[in-house]
Amino acid sequence: MQAANPNISAAALPAGRSSIQHLPVNLFASVMGLSGLALAWRLAAKTFGADIAIANGIGMLAITAFLLLAAGYLVKAASYPDAVCKEFTHPVAGNFFGTITISLLLLSTLLDRYSPVLQQAVWTMGVASTIVLSFIVVNRLLRGSAATGSAVPAWLIPGVATLDIAVTGATMPMPWAYEVNMLAVAIGSVLAVVFFVLIFSRLVHSEALPAGMTPSLMILIAPFEVGFLAYVNLMHQADMFASMLFYFGLFMFVVVSLRVFRPSVRFAASWWAIGFPLAALSNAALKYADATGSGVHAVLAAALLAFLTGAIATLLVRTLHALFTGKLLTA
Template sequence: MNTVTTSQAPATGKRLSYLPVALFGAVMGLTGLSVAWRLAHAQFGAPSWIAHAFAALAILAFFAQSIAYGIKAFTDFDAVRAEFQHPVAGNLFGTPLVSLLLLPLLLVDINLTLARIVWSIGAILMTVFAWTIVSRWITARQKVAHATPAWIVPAVGLIDIPLAVPALGWEHTLHDVMMFATAVGLFFAIPLFTLILSRLMYEDPLPEAMQPSLLILGAPFAVGFAAYVATTGHIDFFAEALYMLMLFMTAVLLGRLRHLPRCSTFRVAWWAASFPLAATAATSLRYAAHAPSLFTDIVAGVLLAIATIVILGLAWRTLSGIARGELQKLVG
């Protein structure tokens, strides 16, 4: 009897070992979409309940994934360590940290103190994580084939630090912190973008399941716009340039990904596309408020619709897969 229990325990205890940390990208996408719909409420008079609904989903997703990944860490820490040491997947440990930086945008309406605590934890851990990853890059030889869009996550993670600061009422107290995060994040985003673009041009294409991660290449411009505006307090020529670059990269990347659903089996890795799309929609709405015109309104509306449809589709496919017990298959 004891022999049977012992033999079955590892299988039961380690049943979440396959769970990737990158699933926190769903929290990022839902949070970004909630912020975008909040901006749509201000710009177009969209129903406010939509933003609240996505906010609730984002918070629930964060708690559910934190518990699930906590179980993985407790029962199979070796799997977590191997994931962190992986030259590609290790960068995605920034996704739960970015989630901690974005969630205060939603929590501030519930409890300011809680929002400040969550943001502070996220800002400290994100800075330490970025330092760790950059140290890894310059102390160990890297392979060009490993230069994927996931490498941008640590840099973009730093750019996320200033986003919630004005809402927290700390924009004057932490101005230097905001400037540090924006400067370092944008600085590293440039060479990383160049390196990844070079890899895409001269090496084998990314596997089909990883193709949605290409949208991460647009995130530095969308998030960079938001961070720069939050830090400086206004939209100037540089911010406008970031907006224009974002539009160009979004057009290029959406064009490449339009056939993906018909030629590749769904994987939860597709959630990598959710936050870049939501951030693009939010940035477009902010710019439309700054420079109102038929063109900017149409662009903002179209990008918001695309982000909403894609994220709802990802959520439906993921939840239906979980309901059918296919999560491990969808991770592979």
């Protein structure tokens, strides 16, 4: 059985000229990647003494990208509501709406330098929308009759999204923030384990993912590295359990990289699926290097940051080229 197409705009909408109708929701993963890169460079400023202006510049780019995409998707929702409905109810593409809620959570951490009040408001919006989306996704799956081929890495997005609540909200000053963070960790950690097992089983026992979905394999490292960041932020230490999460995520990165980074996999918006998982790994490596004080871990963190920066830059250039040549919004 073939897995469902993650880019519903290409699968269910009529082909034709470039149109906002074909703006895929998974393009919000670009905001996640840029935000994660900005946060990684913030940590690099602390660990390596990098210029904080680099992080601030990338952060501004992430905010701008979100505003442009949000405006575009609102136009799509107003002009083509049926297309948005098809995306949301699609068994695979629907999971990518989690990229919007995660973007809100990540952007909230970038807004602290502008306005703490705005930061808290955006984080609260991200928390509410993330928990609601996780509820909808789980409720949808428990109806039964889900196709085997729909158990793909994108399932992890709404599950891991709740872990991002703790990653971004551990220092929120609201009196209710701690309990919300714990609720988020409880939901995210269990969903991540359950979904990871189901997806891994599907990848082992069924046919390989279609070429267009291959980049999404990188999402498999996200539960462990995001889990590491959430755990360390809440516990304020990198203990043995944190080390296990970090190292298994690193192991999975090496494994899936051999399958993802192949010339035969053509560029598409779905390639942004690698951005945030790589950013989570880079941020985790920087935090782990800072916690251990090890030169080896510092070199590893620097290498991963360089790789992440090059990957995001490449994706950004390719995406802008596709946009200006009219290919990005063509089904």
